[in-house]
Amino acid sequence: MSTAFAPTPQIRRKRLLQTVVFGSTVLATIVVALPVAIVIEYVVSHGASAITPEFLFDGPARAGREGGFWPVIVLTMYGLVLAAAFAVPTGVACAIYLAEYARAGLLLRIVNLTIVNLAGVPSIVYGLFGAAFFFDVLNVEKSLWVASATLATQALAIVITSAREALIAVPPGIREGSLALGVSKLRTTLFVTLPQAFPGIVTGVLLAISRAAGETAPILVVGAILATNVDLNPIDAMQGRAQMLSFELYGRITEGLGFEENRKWGIALVLLTVVLIFNISALVLRYRIQSRSRR
Amino acid sequence: MSIGDAIRRRRAGALIDTPIEWSIRATAFLTILILIGILTLLLWQGLQLFIDRGYSVSRFLTFDNAITDNTTDPTKFRFGIVPPLIATLWVTLITLVVAVPIGIATAVFISEVAHPRVRLIIKSVAELLAGVPTVVFAFVGLALVAPRMREVLGWGVGGLSGATAGFVVAFVAVPLIISIADDALQAVPRDLRESAYALGSNKLEVTFFVTMPAAISGLTAAVMLGMARAIGETMVVLVLAGGNSSIPENFTESMRPMTATIASGFGNATEQSLIRPALFMTGAVLFVLTFFTTLIADRVLERQRKRFGR
Numbered sequence: 105m106s107t108a109f110a111p112t113p114q115i116r117r118k119r120l121l122q123t124v125v126f127g128s129t130v131l132a133t134i135v136v137a138l139p140v141a142i143v144i145e146y147v148v149s150h151g152a153s154a155i156t157p158e159f160l161f162d163g164p165a166r167a168g169r170e171g172g173f174w175p176v177i178v179l180t181m182y183g184l185v186l187a188a189a190f191a192v193p194t195g196v197a198c199a200i201y202l203a204e205y206a207r208a209g210l211l212l213r214i215v216n217l218t219i220v221n222l223a224g225v226p227s228i229v230y231g232l233f234g235a236a237f238f239f240d241v242l243n244v245e246k247s248l249w250v251a252s253a254t255l256a257t258q259a260l261a262i263v264i265t266s267a268r269e270a271l272i273a274v275p276p277g278i279r280e281g282s283l284a285l286g287v288s289k290l291r292t293t294l295f296v297t298l299p300q301a302f303p304g305i306v307t308g309v310l311l312a313i314s315r316a317a318g319e320t321a322p323i324l325v326v327g328a329i330l331a332t333n334v335d336l337n338p339i340d341a342m343q344g345r346a347q348m349l350s351f352e353l354y355g356r357i358t359e360g361l362g363f364e365e366n367r368k369w370g371i372a373l374v375l376l377t378v379v380l381i382f383n384i385s386a387l388v389l390r391y392r393i394q395s396r397s398r399r
Numbered sequence: 400m401s402i403g404d405a406i407r408r409r410r411a412g413a414l415i416d417t418p419i420e421w422s423i424r425a426t427a428f429l430t431i432l433i434l435i436g437i438l439t440l441l442l443w444q445g446l447q448l449f450i451d452r453g454y455s456v457s458r459f460l461t462f463d464n465a466i467t468d469n470t471t472d473p474t475k476f477r478f479g480i481v482p483p484l485i486a487t488l489w490v491t492l493i494t495l496v497v498a499v500p501i502g503i504a505t506a507v508f509i510s511e512v513a514h515p516r517v518r519l520i521i522k523s524v525a526e527l528l529a530g531v532p533t534v535v536f537a538f539v540g541l542a543l544v545a546p547r548m549r550e551v552l553g554w555g556v557g558g559l560s561g562a563t564a565g566f567v568v569a570f571v572a573v574p575l576i577i578s579i580a581d582d583a584l585q586a587v588p589r590d591l592r593e594s595a596y597a598l599g600s601n602k603l604e605v606t607f608f609v610t611m612p613a614a615i616s617g618l619t620a621a622v623m624l625g626m627a628r629a630i631g632e633t634m635v636v637l638v639l640a641g642g643n644s645s646i647p648e649n650f651t652e653s654m655r656p657m658t659a660t661i662a663s664g665f666g667n668a669t670e671q672s673l674i675r676p677a678l679f680m681t682g683a684v685l686f687v688l689t690f691f692t693t694l695i696a697d698r699v700l701e702r703q704r705k706r707f708g709r
Contacts, residue, residue: 201424376535
């Protein structure tokens with residue numbers, strides 16, 4: 105009885121081929137997932153021994169060979185906050201235009217295309233743009249705020265894209281309800297639509313900050329310096345030279361001898377922690393938005 | 400409140416609303432302005448190399464080295480665009496050879512084979528991978544990949560070569576490829592797959608002969624955007640490609656792509672030097688290269704969107 109329905113050799117071959125091909129896609133997936141684990145494991149196992157209160161909360165001594173990296177950590181935070189302060193209002197305003205005001209047409213197509221292309225511009229080109237714009241056009245000195253503004257230019261595309269998605273996802277009925285009560289379009293947008301889209305916008309902002317924190321090439325071009333003790337008063341610090349964790353790590357890789365190996369990995373660990381905190385919060389927030397909207 | 404009052408209040412409100420609405424519109428123009436500004440400033444700074452500093456255009460286009468000396472003498476300046484350009488192409492080639500099979504295969508797995516929950520997990524993992532700073536990749540690559548390249552394959556200088564850099568850049572580019580390829584596969588309508596199943600095809604046949612051909616535009620765009628990412632990647636190639644400024648004959652040699660040339664030369668370039676405008680010119684070439692790759696990828700994606708209405 106069973107022989108009548110036994111798979112023919114041809115079907116068996118097909119099944120085998122299917123198993124082999126799909127099995128290799130599983131393999132590829134593992135190859136993608138593995139580097140995350142390898143990078144985190146390697147950085148933690150080599151850098152954890154360097155992390156002491158002194159390493160985190162003291163200023164550098166003997167050109168960073170002793171002491172800690174407190175100024176770099178604080179200036180990185182200032183730099184990121186400032187970059188967000190530049191990029192978020194501009195980016196959200198642009199997203200509001202695209203999602204709420206723009207009518208289908210040539211202008212909208214051009215702006216959309218522009219944003220796609222801004223997202224594809226290499227980070228080092230943003231660095232060159234920052235250098236040309238701030239040092240040659242505006243004639244200002246190298247400083248932390250210039251580095252922040254450069255990072256903000258790069259972050260703009262991410263903020264716009266995610267904020268636009270979040271605004272479009274708000275159901276039209278909510279807007280219409282407000283408009284029907286006689287509320288003006290702008291106020292509807294600012295006080296009704298925007299709060300609804302808020303979690304989605306925050307997700308995009310967190311991702312953008314995470315990207316900016318890890319970005320090295322642009323600040324390399326606009327002139328960052330290695331760890332130095334400076335006045336940590338925000339106003340003075342922003343006008344002083346940029347110090348950032350990502351650049352600190354790059355500088356220490358190339359420095360070579362005389363700088364303890366585990367201190368380099370310690371910087372990598374601090375950088376990775378900062379970046380992943382922003383990144384993972386964004387992922388968690390988005391997951392929660394998705395599971396909320398599914399209900 | 401009388402109707403007159405209401406109208407008056409409404410007008411007063413409009414007085415505040417209108418300027419705010421106009422500034423919102425202005426930000427859209429700001430993005431266009433930035434994109435145009437980038438190219439304009441790169442060219443304005445870059446073209447000074449030929450106009451003010453008297454460096455010959457043909458020498459820039461043909462010279463077989465790209466030395467980032469800080470010189471002001473156009474006869475002693477030895478910088479051509481070809482070596483960094485070829486180095487960039489080698490690194491990008493290796494990146495694509497590694498990243499495209501892995502990326503597309505992963506996208507096929509999470510979109511067609513895996514449970515939706517597994518798909519979500521892998522997508523998060525890919526995003527974590529995308530979140531790792533490239534300078535950290537460069538550093539880990541220096542510790543783990545470069546020694547193996549030297550011992551096992553004997554490539555490059557101390558394991559630093561175009562292949563080493565390309566291999567590590569592949570992991571920078573792969574999350575982008577997965578994300579776009581997965582979107583493309585997911586966009587293929589269900590009934591297309593089901594028709595093929597009804598004709599007796601198995602999952603493998605449906606995936607290869609129905610789903611993937613239907614998603615071909617999206618898959619192409621994924622590869623192109625991954626390529627743009629590889630062309631523009633800086634820190635990994637700066638640390639791992641080796642840094643030799645002459646023309647690389649093949650991917651096993653030490654080389655210095657465009658991004659790494661800019662990053663390593665810009666720091667000590669003075670205002671009057673020839674190297675500063677030369678690096679801006681290199682940046683302009685880099686910009687044009689990635690601009691057109693992204694532009695074409697977007698057109699290709701648009702085709703898929705129109706086809707499946709999403």
